[in-house]
Amino acid sequence: MIEGxxxxxxxxxxTFVRENTDKLDNDVILISDTGMLANxxxxxxxxxxxxxxxxxxxxxxxxxxxxxxxGGAVANPINILTKMVASLHDENNRVTIxxxxxxxxxxxxxxREQFKQIPFSxxxxxxxxxxxxxxxxKGYSTLERKSIRPTLDxxxxxxxxIGEGAKTVIASKAYAKISMRLVPNQxxxxxxxxxxDHFVSIAPKGVTVKVTPHHGGExxxxxxxxxxxxxxSKAYVETFGKAPIPVRDGGSIPIVALFEETLQSKTxxxxxxxxxxxxxxxxxxxxxxxxxxxxxxIPHFYKHFTTMHQASQ
Amino acid sequence: MIEGxxxxxxxxxxTFVRENTDKLDNDVILISDTGMLANxxxxxxxxxxxxxxxxxxxxxxxxxxxxxxxGGAVANPINILTKMVASLHDENNRVTIxxxxxxxxxxxxxxREQFKQIPFSxxxxxxxxxxxxxxxxKGYSTLERKSIRPTLDxxxxxxxxIGEGAKTVIASKAYAKISMRLVPNQxxxxxxxxxxDHFVSIAPKGVTVKVTPHHGGExxxxxxxxxxxxxxSKAYVETFGKAPIPVRDGGSIPIVALFEETLQSKTxxxxxxxxxxxxxxxxxxxxxxxxxxxxxxIPHFYKHFTTMHQASQ
Numbered sequence: 215m216i217e218g219x220x221x222x223x224x225x226x227x228x229t230f231v232r233e234n235t236d237k238l239d240n241d242v243i244l245i246s247d248t249g250m251l252a253n254x255x256x257x258x259x260x261x262x263x264x265x266x267x268x269x270x271x272x273x274x275x276x277x278x279x280x281x282x283x284x285g286g287a288v289a290n291p292i293n294i295l296t297k298m299v300a301s302l303h304d305e306n307n308r309v310t311i312x313x314x315x316x317x318x319x320x321x322x323x324x325x326r327e328q329f330k331q332i333p334f335s336x337x338x339x340x341x342x343x344x345x346x347x348x349x350x351x352k353g354y355s356t357l358e359r360k361s362i363r364p365t366l367d368x369x370x371x372x373x374x375x376i377g378e379g380a381k382t383v384i385a386s387k388a389y390a391k392i393s394m395r396l397v398p399n400q401x402x403x404x405x406x407x408x409x410x411d412h413f414v415s416i417a418p419k420g421v422t423v424k425v426t427p428h429h430g431g432e433x434x435x436x437x438x439x440x441x442x443x444x445x446x447s448k449a450y451v452e453t454f455g456k457a458p459i460p461v462r463d464g465g466s467i468p469i470v471a472l473f474e475e476t477l478q479s480k481t482x483x484x485x486x487x488x489x490x491x492x493x494x495x496x497x498x499x500x501x502x503x504x505x506x507x508x509x510x511x512i513p514h515f516y517k518h519f520t521t522m523h524q525a526s527q
Numbered sequence: 528m529i530e531g532x533x534x535x536x537x538x539x540x541x542t543f544v545r546e547n548t549d550k551l552d553n554d555v556i557l558i559s560d561t562g563m564l565a566n567x568x569x570x571x572x573x574x575x576x577x578x579x580x581x582x583x584x585x586x587x588x589x590x591x592x593x594x595x596x597x598g599g600a601v602a603n604p605i606n607i608l609t610k611m612v613a614s615l616h617d618e619n620n621r622v623t624i625x626x627x628x629x630x631x632x633x634x635x636x637x638x639r640e641q642f643k644q645i646p647f648s649x650x651x652x653x654x655x656x657x658x659x660x661x662x663x664x665k666g667y668s669t670l671e672r673k674s675i676r677p678t679l680d681x682x683x684x685x686x687x688x689i690g691e692g693a694k695t696v697i698a699s700k701a702y703a704k705i706s707m708r709l710v711p712n713q714x715x716x717x718x719x720x721x722x723x724d725h726f727v728s729i730a731p732k733g734v735t736v737k738v739t740p741h742h743g744g745e746x747x748x749x750x751x752x753x754x755x756x757x758x759x760s761k762a763y764v765e766t767f768g769k770a771p772i773p774v775r776d777g778g779s780i781p782i783v784a785l786f787e788e789t790l791q792s793k794t795x796x797x798x799x800x801x802x803x804x805x806x807x808x809x810x811x812x813x814x815x816x817x818x819x820x821x822x823x824x825i826p827h828f829y830k831h832f833t834t835m836h837q838a839s840q
Binding site for chain 2: 221222223249263265267269274275276277278279280281282283284285286287288289290292293295296297299300301303343344345346347348349350351356359360363364365367368369370371372373374375376379380381382383384385388389390391393395418419420421428429463464465466489492493494495496497
């Protein structure tokens with residue numbers, strides 16, 4: 215199955231899958247849309263975050279105003295938007311939406327200990343991004359923040375005069391696109407509703423708020439002791455000479471949770487990309503080594519999975 | 528003298544005025560760039576706010592990032608910008624920049640009482656803007672907020688993905704244009720410096736901040752007992768049948784303070800616009816009644832001022 219709408223929200227995919235469950239009957243699903251730790255440290259993604267994506271619109275006065283004549287006397291939608299968005303995180307960088315963390319699974323000490331085993335250099339990470347410091351929820355490491363913890367990020371913001379130079383205007387409207395990455399048990403629709411109710415409730419008098427949901431998706435977890443992971447693991451051993459490390463990833467592939475629900479199938483995520491591929495950034499790329507290694511490794515998975523699956527019937 | 532650059536910051540005017548003080552020698556200056564309360568309530572602007580206008584740029588990672596892979600783990604410049612901008616006002620809507628109010632002249636009870644005499648309907652004001660409530664610094668009326676109190680407004684904000692639909696990106700940079708309206712004694716350059724120092728100081732680790740000053744200007748006050756106001760007052764009596772009310776305005780005409788400094792001249796602001804003219808907004812307009820009333824009234828000012836000025840020599 216080939217999906218061409220993934221980066222624009224896969225609006226038609228769910229309907230297609232639900233209407234074609236018979237044709238999509240399968241033993242296991244393989245998707246290559248993830249990465250691995252390094253070319254000499256193969257890994258398999260065993261968890262994905264879900265997503266809730268919303269667009270907000272703040273309306274103040276019914277028209278753009280002169281900031282001299284009205285400045286200080288009416289609610290400026292941009293200032294209000296910054297206040298409302300800023301209030302969505304507390305001083306520990308936790309999301310303040312009531313109920314947001316209610317269903318978040320807290321990992322136990324042993325599970326968190328596994329994160330420390332994953333090869334990761336904070337210094338290299340910071341250097342690669344030219345940042346002096348990482349930033350995120352207090353009490354969690356960088357690897358945990360970007361995989362097992364839910365987030366709230368503004369993906370776009372706009373309002374007022376954005377050309378060159380200065381214009382003394384108070385805009386009538388201000389906008390933001392906001393996405394929340396979700397972890398297992400946080401339901402996308404439920405979180406979207408929590409966001410909408412909260413965001414409307416914190417608006418001061420003098421502005422009106424509209425929240426429009428964009429696409430969402432559920433989180434996914436697979437267990438490394440399952441047949442799928444074990445078969446994939448054998449395949450990596452054949453081509454990389456070592457077993458892959460199970461890693462929970464921060465991205466979202468909503469179709470994976472949908473497949474599990476509608477087709478009762480587990481998905482194995484055999485991806486060969488690297489962090490340095492700059493995905494969704496300028497100069498996005500994919501190495502020839504990785505491309506060829508994927509072509510070599512995947513057939514071994516077919517072979518091992520078929521054998522193991524037949525043996526288990 | 529005709530100035531064609533006023534709405535783009537008058538970058539060349541100051542130099543021109545300083546180099547041509549001899550040619551610009553005068554007894555009084557008249558500018559028509561203000562409004563009056565209503566067609567049957569003539570008024571003269573006796574105060575203008577100054578301005579400091581800056582542009583800020585927040586840089587986080589050196590490139591746009593995928594919000595799934597990095598979300599929650601690095602400082603998102605847009606989220607940080609909203610936090611920094613939001614923190615510029617406290618819970619009473621006062622500006623939090625240290626020193627911002629140090630030189631602000633507080634009006635005494637009698638002066639503030641005068642504001643209550645100005646005909647003003649809060650209901651009409653709110654209805655005209657379609658807002659449920661006004662908004663501003665605690666302890667001050669709407670008329671005070673937009674004239675004798677300094678402000679800080681975001682005039683534009685942008686960053687990340689602002690097209691249709693959803694894109695899961697963490698932007699490398701976020702921007703805002705911010706203007707502060709100033710009152711007498713607050714110096715534009717000084718306030719710009721206070722802003723820059725403060726804004727840079729509140730940035731968290733993980734982002735860098737650049738602040739670029741745009742144009743500025745000083746506030747201005749004239750006294751209703753001066754010759755200029757009295758001569759103008761007589762002119763209004765002749766054409767409107769009643770004396771004008773002195774009103775302090777929230778806008779900025781930086782040249783007025785510059786004229787006072789370089790030419791040692793007072794400026795009388797005889798403007799005939801109305802609040803409903805929607806200046807700097809769509810459908811900006813100027814009434815024929817007001818246009819003709821200005822043409823009728825101004826020559827009377829020349830006559831009265833000349834007579835009174837010669838008598839005072």
